[in-house]
Structures are given as structure tokens and as C-alpha cells.
Amino acid sequence: MVAALDIQVTKVERSKLSEINLDNLPFGKYFTDHMLEAEYENGKWTNVEIKPYQPLLLDPSLAAIHYGQSIFEGIKAYKDAAGNAFIFRPYDNLKRFNLSALRMNMPEVPEEIFIEGMRRLIEVDKEWIPGKKEHSLYIRPFMFATDCMLGVRPSTTYKFLIILSPTGPYFPRPMKIRVEEKYTRAVKGGVGFAKNAGNYGGSLLAATEAQAEGYDQVLWTDAVEHKWLQEVGMMNVFFVLKDKVVTPSLEDGTILNGVTRNSVITVLKDMGADVEERPVHVNEIVAAHKTGELKEVFGTGTAATIAYVETLAYGKYEMNFSEKDWELSTEVKRRLTAIRDKELPDTNNWLFNI
């Protein structure tokens, strides 16, 4: 347990919960009544507050807007059948958040603010956690630079916030993706492993161009040959071959160390699958498709958990899949959902009770 934290709590006079239809929730559009805000100055975190969700008054010279020191995480909280609320693997997100902070030359956020602050905030807004299956409360912790000065140097002041957004079931249609051969998202020595804002802004154009060609997203590749596979849009990627499952490895720091990626690997190993984390070349995947050994392709991420891939295109070569192919991915999704629904035991301590 973390130490008790001195958080000032100011509650709204009237909740806006009754204005929201919890049966029809788009992703990340509605926010709960409250937010957590903390400030970093003179080398330490201070003014930790839970207060009504409200706009921020920010100077036009705000360092985050000009020089991009801005990072975030995405986490989900659920309510079980008995009404008990819990968060899925928040400590893994805390660890990754602070790795992002280090890479972006920003201060770490301590556990008592990130985890305990999140717990207290959700406690205040617990009525906002949808109780229905496949619904959840999306948690967005983020930190950004707040110095008001145009010199290029690490900011000396920061804000850390947590905002909460109730979200409905995410049933994306199976994705059509293509291997990206022109744009690059990340390279060794860069910031690809960090969840910093710039990674997302830099990736949008490739997705827009792919969408104009009829795809949903791109499968990013290495910067040199555009043949070593990295990740899909906002998700990690898995390839189910005849006798094993392969997924790109993390050692080059070019892909996100997904919490769902890790959960999926764990579940696959529990199921007895042979999972290989290693560099994956597009030619290996194309060859496996030609021999019939490529069974399934799927993406993993916080929003969808598992996203099926219907089409994977490499140039003019299209690999197509359909519902009957998605066996292993469906079973993994079933098990992850069952753990969250407390129908399977939480053997890895992934559920953090609020």
C-alpha cells in the first residue's frame, strides 16, 4: 500500500451523470464530473487536487505546445457483477509512464499520486463506471510541460492530470491494414517506445493516406528496409502461425511495450502456445501465408483488447482472413474478458481493487 496522500477534494454541486446515456458511449468523448490535477515546481510535486472537470487557463507560450514535452497513458476501470470497482494493471502503466517521462526529460510521477490519486478520483466518480459487460471507465493520466518561455530546454514546471471517460463496448469491425513502405514511425535511438504526444501526431498522415486507399490503418516497418514489422496504428501485432505465435520484440525501442500485448502473451503461454518475441520480417509472413501456415493476424491494445485483422496487404499481395480463422484470438479475448469478469481466477494479480 502507498502512503496516505494529502489530496484536496472539491466536489461538483451537481453531477452531470444524468445527462449522459451510458448505453451509447463513443470512445473518449464524455468526461466525468471530476479530474485530478497536480503541479511540479522547484523539483517536487505539489498541489494535488481532485476538483470539478474544467478547462485550464494556459499561456500561449506554454512549453508543451511549442516543444512537445507531453506524455500520457490509457487504462481501464471496470465494475464487477457485485458492483465492486477495479482497475486493470495500473502499476504496469505507471512503470511505462515513468519510462516515457525519462525519455522526454520530464520528472517521474510518484506512485502515491499516479496510483493513489487515480484510486481516490475513481472513488469520487465511481457512479460513472458503467456496470454493463464490455463497458468500462477509460482512465487518461497525462503530464505536460508548463514553463512559459520560448527557449528550447527541459521545462522546470509540469502539470499531471487524470481525466476519466466512460466508454461503451468497443466492437471494431475487423481491420484492413497495409504494410507501410514510405513513412516511418520510429527508429532505434528515437522515442518510439514512449507514449509521447508527438508519436501520435507524426503517425496520422500515413493512416490518412492508407484510409484513402481503403485500409483502416498501417502496419509500421523499420526505417531502412521497410520490411521488419513494428506495430499497427495504436496497437501491437500478433501473427498466428501453424505451430507458434510470433510478435515483434521490444529490444530496439521502436514499438510500444503494450500492457495488453503482455497480457496476451501471458494468456497464450497459459494456454500452452509457443510464443516468440523476436524481429519479424514481412517476407516470413508472406511466405507463411503462401504455404497456408499463417492462420490469423490480430492487434492488441487498451481500447479494443483484441482487434481482428481481415486484410493484411503488402504492396499488391493481399492476405485475407475471415471469422472462421479467428480461433486463437477469440479464445484469448474470451479468457481476458473472463479474468476481468472474475469468471477466471486472477492468477497474475492484474485486478487492482478500488
Place this chain on the structure above:
Amino acid sequence: MVAALDIQVTKVERSKLSEINLDNLPFGKYFTDHMLEAEYENGKWTNVEIKPYQPLLLDPSLAAIHYGQSIFEGIKAYKDAAGNAFIFRPYDNLKRFNLSALRMNMPEVPEEIFIEGMRRLIEVDKEWIPGKKEHSLYIRPFMFATDCMLGVRPSTTYKFLIILSPTGPYFPRPMKIRVEEKYTRAVKGGVGFAKNAGNYGGSLLAATEAQAEGYDQVLWTDAVEHKWLQEVGMMNVFFVLKDKVVTPSLEDGTILNGVTRNSVITVLKDMGADVEERPVHVNEIVAAHKTGELKEVFGTGTAATIAYVETLAYGKYEMNFSEKDWELSTEVKRRLTAIRDKELPDTNNWLFNI
């Protein structure tokens, strides 16, 4: 000339100019009385306003903070001996701004807002342009995404602003730099040529580590071998060899297409120098230093115009220079200053009168 623009102007009741000491101005710390603000929505720019410099009320879910669609430019305005104000090459910055916008999947800003808005804003705050030599008014146009929604997709709304900061003479001490062999700033297919916020945030850690080793900045290199030279911190880099000047070329899109870089190349060619824009390998520079053919190294950028390099280190090999070596760079700086001071003719139409 651009079309007359409908700009609503609201002036401050009392200028804060008298509170500022124009003889002692740090870079980018003080801002003038007014700012320009425009909004993009429903596919077009609207609400172009000049108004008192003031904080912005921004939602915590602001797209720019979470997903990094945020770009900027840096330009300078001067006042000549007769009191006439002018901007240095603003059209080149407009062109680059819109290339950054394209890469970051953002709308272009039209000339009548970027140039004419800038002209009108500076007209309103013209008393803020320092008249002394080597002083200037730093102009910061920037644009960021303003959708309030956590889905990862190009924002549909944006703000474009121009803020102004009077700045004193920038006499940096000669720089000690080292060749970066661990971190990567940019790679082909990425966003290195764009002036987006994330490029700066991602570069800070390398500079911080170099500073801990006694250097001021790093000289970025290619992502694969860390041997092909790119740019120095916030500047382009030039190497003066015995019979020519070389500077890294732009074709990979990994370095900024600096306006000062271009001005320097133009002035060097006017002086009869043989300038080569091409890939530059660190071994070529080290070999030229060993034979005595490497005469000078210097950086170019809006803030300093020309920054002398005192030390360039490649691993344990240090190349040192001193005042007596900085012949060509000093002459280039003298000519650029003389063009701005209207002591040399503005043959390239670089000065834009306000």
C-alpha cells in the same frame, strides 16, 4: 500584395512596454501587448483577431496535448536606423510552416492570415521592436489541434496564433558539441524536416546528457550507422574545408530546411565560395581535421544567425577551433548583418517592409 483581411482588433488599455528593460532582454521570456489568434473549424479559417496577449482557456482533453499536432515557426523583425520596421524572409517561413502542417495532417494557413496578420500585429506593437543594433522582435507563429476528444485521428479544429517577443543581442559563447552516437532525432520517412513540437521534446534528453559531459549540444547523426551528420541541436551545420564549404543536404527529410541555412548558402555563393550540399560522413570531417584541411565549423539558425563551434568531439577525438579560425563564418555573419542593417543591398528581396 495579399487581399485586405477582416481582422478584428482590440487593443490593450495600457501598454506594459514601460515595464520592460529593452536593454536586457533574455530570449523568448517577455511578450508584447497583443497577439493574433485565428480559429479553424468546418474546413475554414475564421475569427481572425488581434487582441491583448492573454492566457487561453483550453480543455484538459485538448488534442494537441494528447496527440501532438502542434507546429511553429521562428522569424525576426527589425527596425532600421530611420525607424522603418521590416521582417526577414517571412514568406520562406510561411512555406515551411505549411510543409510542416501537411506532414502533421493539419490544415494550411493562408498567406493573408500568416503574412498579413503578422504585418498588422507588428504594426500594432511596433513600439516593441528594439531599435538597437543586434536587437530584434522575435515572431512566433504556431498552430495546434483543439478538438476535445481522446480518439486518435486528425483534429477537425485548430488555433493559429502569433505572439511576439522582443529579444536582445544573441552572443552565444562558441559551442562545444559532440557527435551523437546513441540517440536518434530523425530518419527518412519521419518528421525530421517539420517544425513540430515533438521533434524538440524528443531531442532534449540527448542535449541534457551531452551537457553533463561538458558539451553544449549534440551533432545529430543518421539512425543506422550514427556516422552521417545531420544538424546541431536547433541549428544547421556548416564545415569549412580548404577549398569548399560543405553542409548536409535536405533530400532525406531528416534535417530542418533552415531559412538562415539558405541565406548563408546564398551569401557564401555571392562571395565566390564553392558550397556543396550533400551527405557528409563524420570520417570525412575527422580526416580533413587530421590533414589540416578543416578550417571552421559553424551552426546557423534564426536565434544566433551564426554560432561558432569551438570544439567538435567524435568519441574521444576532439577537434578544437579558436577565434583566429572563424574567418569565413565571421565574414558571412558580417554580410548578413549588413543586409539587415541596409548597409548592403537586399538583392534577394529578403526584407519585407511592414
